Each structure stands twice: as C-alpha cells, then as structure tokens.
Amino acid sequence: MFELHIKTRGWIALGISPAGGMTGADIGMGWIDQAGNVHFQDRYAFNFSKPIRDTTTMDWHGLQGREQNGWTAIQFKRLLDTCDSMDVPIKSGTNILIFAYGLMDPNIGQLDDDISYHENRRGSRIIPLQSYSDPPPESKFAEFDSFDFLMNNYLVPPTDTTYYCKVFKLPSHFPMKRHAIAHKIIIDSTNRDLVHHMDTYECHPETTNFDDTNLPEGECDQIVKQIKTCVSNMMTMWSVGADHVSEYVPEAGYPIGGDLPVKYFMVQVHYDNARLLSNRRDSSGIKFYVDSKLRQYDLGYVVFGLSSSAYGIAIPPHVDRFIIDSYCPTNFSKKLLMDLKWTPQLAEQWQQFYNNASRRVIFGGGNIVNQQLLSAIPPYNDLVSESCNRRKAWMKY
Structure with a gap:
C-alpha cells in the first residue's frame, strides 16, 4: 500500500522503474476531481514519452484521497508481483521509484485523458520496499548496552558525490571483552535522500598512532595519510x-573491549547529492548493541569481489599469461582526453587500437544506483523454472 502527498491541484504519479528512468516503468497515476472523487489509472512507459494506459490488467488500485490547501493526497495499492508484462515486480531490497505531477487534472473526455506534461516536476528515490529478511524491532535490544559512532552535524557540500571519513575511539567502559550482537544504521530523517551508503572499518592497531x-x-x-591504517x-x-x-x-558476536588490540574505528559515509543541495547538515551514523555474555564464536567479515582500482588489479599466482579486466575511472579518462596535448605520434598510437566493428561493452563505475552492499549474503538456491502466479499479498508502504 502506498500513500503519495504532493503540493498540486493536478494529477500525481508514482512509478516503479527497472533502471531509474521512465523507460519500462510501471506507473500508477491519479487525481481528485472537483466533486472530490478519486480517479486512478495503471500506466506503462515504453520510452521517454507520455505513459500509455495498461491494456492488459488494472493492477494499481486507488483506495482513497483528498485535495486540500493546494495539496493532493491519494492512497493506493498494488500486488507485489502481478505477472503482467506491463508491470514491474516489487522485489526484496532496493527498488527505484520515480514520481511526477502536473498542475491540472486530465481531461477524461480526450484521447488518453490528455495528461499535461510534467516538465521538471519529477524525481526519483531509491527505497527498500521489501526486506531481504525479517529484521527484528529495535525494542528487542532495549536492555542491552550500546554505543554510537555518529557524524557531528557535518555540513554536506553542494557537490554530487562526497565521501566523508571520521575516526572514533571505542568507549572506555568496556574493560572486559564483550560481544556486539546487533547494530542499527542511524540516518537523519531529513537526509534520507543524501546518504547512499555507510561503511565501518577497523583501524590497524600496530600502525595506528592517533591523538x-x-x-x-x-x-x-x-x-x-591520516586514515591509511583504517581502510x-x-x-x-x-x-x-x-x-x-x-x-x-546467535552463536557469534563482534568482539570489542578488554585486551583486544583494535581500539579505533572509522566510519565512511557516501553522500549522493545529485541535486546539489546546500545547507544540509548530517549526524548520521551507527549504533552497536552489546551483550553482557560472550557467545561461542567471534564474528568477522570477508569481502567478496574485486575493486575497480589500481589496488584491485590482482596478479594471479603461478601463471605465465593472464587477462585482467578493469576500467579507467571517468574523471581520469575525461582529463586524459580533454587535457592531453595531442601530437601525430600519439594519434598514430591511438589509431592502432581503432576499428569500427560493433561490439558489446561491459563497463563499471557507472550510475551509483547499480551498487549494492550487503551485510550478509542472502541464501541461494538454484532457480526452478515455473509459471508466474499472482501472489495474494499486497504491498504496504
């Protein structure tokens, strides 16, 4: 179930997008007429043009709504998986939502209801609509000790991408070894559109010398240089x-305190400020819950994958010849092409690699919405081919 509030007296729309744009998006659109009646439609966007009415099945259902003080609010619902080729399934984890609105109600009597163009009245959000698991309520850990690593009212700059790092020392009130048994990510309510991801690192005890x-x-x-021991x-x-x-x-906890060598940690926050907003301050971070009893095992992390950087180009052992696939970051390739002083010799060198054959290109370092960090590996089972069945469960959000 969804509820959309937008400051307009015209139509409002919410869509589920496969890649963040209009193409292939499944869209629910509604408005309130002058008599106070709710109108709601199921639409589909084939490309960057006016979405058409879904001609297969009606899967977005308006429930109730009202228009008041220049605002339009509509509550509506949709199945998680409709088995409709003109719909996008709502899956576990990240879903990309798009939204838009117009200044006037559609004219029902005209072709395709004559939707007015939204112009720049549109946007997108990356939102988890379903959990990968069934996370426990925070109240479950109310009786446990806890400590926080939080940003300190950081002024986020009006640039599209910022990585901010802050080093913390473990609180001194853990004289004996303890186990952290859970953590909670704390995101400032006003900055949910800015905080893209957050990583916490141990600082190497043998080379750390902090004031x-x-x-x-x-x-x-x-x-x-200051944080090189914490990455x-x-x-x-x-x-x-x-x-x-x-x-x-339940059988493991993250070890802290006592005589353990790791005393310092670093939190790295990635701020995705695509709209270049200014005057936004942030105190997001992470809270750890600590049990008074030790568990059977100490918990640690293993990271899978290969970093797309000079440090991530690994030479495999015991081989004479090998191929490494990586990519040149966009900020560097742009500088290379724009700032390089070209000579005939350089042109000849580049021409040696040129041909006009068509080919499939796989690249990295693209749109950040393609990135997904998981604190646990979801259970994996081989997929069994089966026909789609409409799940009789409604999405509530």
Missing part, C-alpha cells in the same frame, strides 16, 4: 536497500 583529542575527520581523499578491515557495511537493523547470528 585522542583530535581524531581525524574530513573528506576522505583529503585525509588519506583494510571491514567491520560493517550498509547501503540504500539494506535493513537498518541487523542482528548477528
């Missing part, structure tokens, strides 16, 4: 689409 009264913090690429061992990771509360397996 406790002036722990490093700042944009990560500006304090590289190897992952403690937790979270990104848009993951659960905010994560409980660890």
